[in-house]
Amino acid sequence: MGEPVMKLKNLKKSISNKPIIKGLDFEIYSGEVFGFLGPNGAGKTTTIRMMVGLMSMTDGDVIIKGQSVKKDFKKAIRYVGGIVENPEMYPFMTGWKNLIHYSRMVPGISKERIQEVVRLVGLEKRMKDKVSKYSLGMRQRLGIAQALLHNPSILILDEPTNGLDPSGIREIRSYIRRLAAEEGVAVIVSSHILSEMEMMCDRIGIIKNGELISIQSVHDALQQSDQKEVTIEARPMNDAYEILQGIVEGSVNQHQNELMMSVKKEEIPLVIAKLVEQNIDIFSVNVNRSTLEDKFLDLIGEGTIE
Numbered sequence: 545m546g547e548p549v550m551k552l553k554n555l556k557k558s559i560s561n562k563p564i565i566k567g568l569d570f571e572i573y574s575g576e577v578f579g580f581l582g583p584n585g586a587g588k589t590t591t592i593r594m595m596v597g598l599m600s601m602t603d604g605d606v607i608i609k610g611q612s613v614k615k616d617f618k619k620a621i622r623y624v625g626g627i628v629e630n631p632e633m634y635p636f637m638t639g640w641k642n643l644i645h646y647s648r649m650v651p652g653i654s655k656e657r658i659q660e661v662v663r664l665v666g667l668e669k670r671m672k673d674k675v676s677k678y679s680l681g682m683r684q685r686l687g688i689a690q691a692l693l694h695n696p697s698i699l700i701l702d703e704p705t706n707g708l709d710p711s712g713i714r715e716i717r718s719y720i721r722r723l724a725a726e727e728g729v730a731v732i733v734s735s736h737i738l739s740e741m742e743m744m745c746d747r748i749g750i751i752k753n754g755e756l757i758s759i760q761s762v763h764d765a766l767q768q769s770d771q772k773e774v775t776i777e778a779r780p781m782n783d784a785y786e787i788l789q790g791i792v793e794g795s796v797n798q799h800q801n802e803l804m805m806s807v808k809k810e811e812i813p814l815v816i817a818k819l820v821e822q823n824i825d826i827f828s829v830n831v832n833r834s835t836l837e838d839k840f841l842d843l844i845g846e847g848t849i850e
């Protein structure tokens with residue numbers, strides 16, 4: 545994956561002596577979309593605010609392209625583009641004027657670069673319209689264009705799809721993927737919606753109560769999502785083992801009174817039926833939570849997932 549663009553090192557935050565972020569360690573790489581996922585109040589915004597220097601750190605550090613946000617804020621932050629609070633836009637000015645206005649505050653931004661970022665977020669045809677005529681999704685895209693003007697290595701977007709309708713969400717998603725692929729920027733997006741993250745991200749880190757509880761590649765997670773780890777307590781054990789070996793594709797492991805195997809969810813009833821057919825007594829069947837979705841459901845409680 546090459547050198548990380550950003551490194552979190554034992555990052556901590558306490559507010560009024562209450563630990564909010566309890567030591568985060570992870571790395572973000574060029575060209576990847578990294579999803580920062582967690583239920584409301586998990587600590588996503590607090591972490592992002594520390595990453596971009598909007599909030600002080602209690603302990604640890606954030607290193608961006610080798611520069612410490614704590615010690616060398618100015619050097620570190622020039623690599624970052626971000627929308628953490630609402631982007632500052634003037635509704636009475638056109639999209640183009642807004643970008644020109646912003647570019648004057650940052651040295652070295654050419655007209656060509658402005659055109660390039662406009663193309664990257666697909667707003668070429670709407671540049672002459674006033675921002676007041678834009679949909680929320682278009683404003684969000686203009687905000688992303690603005691954040692990209694100075695060629696950042698890392699783009700940080702806090703809940704970029706908040707408040708958007710499904711077509712707006714689809715658009716933002718495709719533009720974010722395109723940015724990572726075409727510009728090679730690392731993109732961090734936060735959200736509390738797993739399904740959305742799975743479609744947009746290469747890797748997902750799950751945060752709960754200020755701690756990172758899982759970090760996983762979406763590709764691996766989707767490959768695994770079909771398989772379930774199943775533990776069956778059955779007697780006579782040896783007969784059950786023989787039968788299972790004949791029907792389960794992977795290996796069957798024996799541990800004390802239990803047999804463990806990995807099967808597809810739809811195969812679980814078949815496995816049980818075969819054992820019962822052959823007069824095996826079944827005392828328990830446990831399906832262990834192992835996938836990203838399982839972990840996330842564990843966290844936020846079933847039924848609340850979107």
Ligand SMILES: Nc1ncnc2c1ncn2[C@@H]1O[C@H](COP(=O)(O)OP(=O)(O)OP(=O)(O)O)[C@@H](O)[C@H]1O
Nearest residue numbers: 559564582583584585586587588589590591735736
């Ligand atoms: N200024 C503050 N004073 C006290 N507590 C705070 C402050 N800011 C955040 N918190 C607490 O820190 C925890 C993490 O909040 P944070 O906003 O980072 O969560 P989040 O994961 O971004 O959630 P959401 O999706 O709701 O924005 C919450 O319990 C919140 O109440």
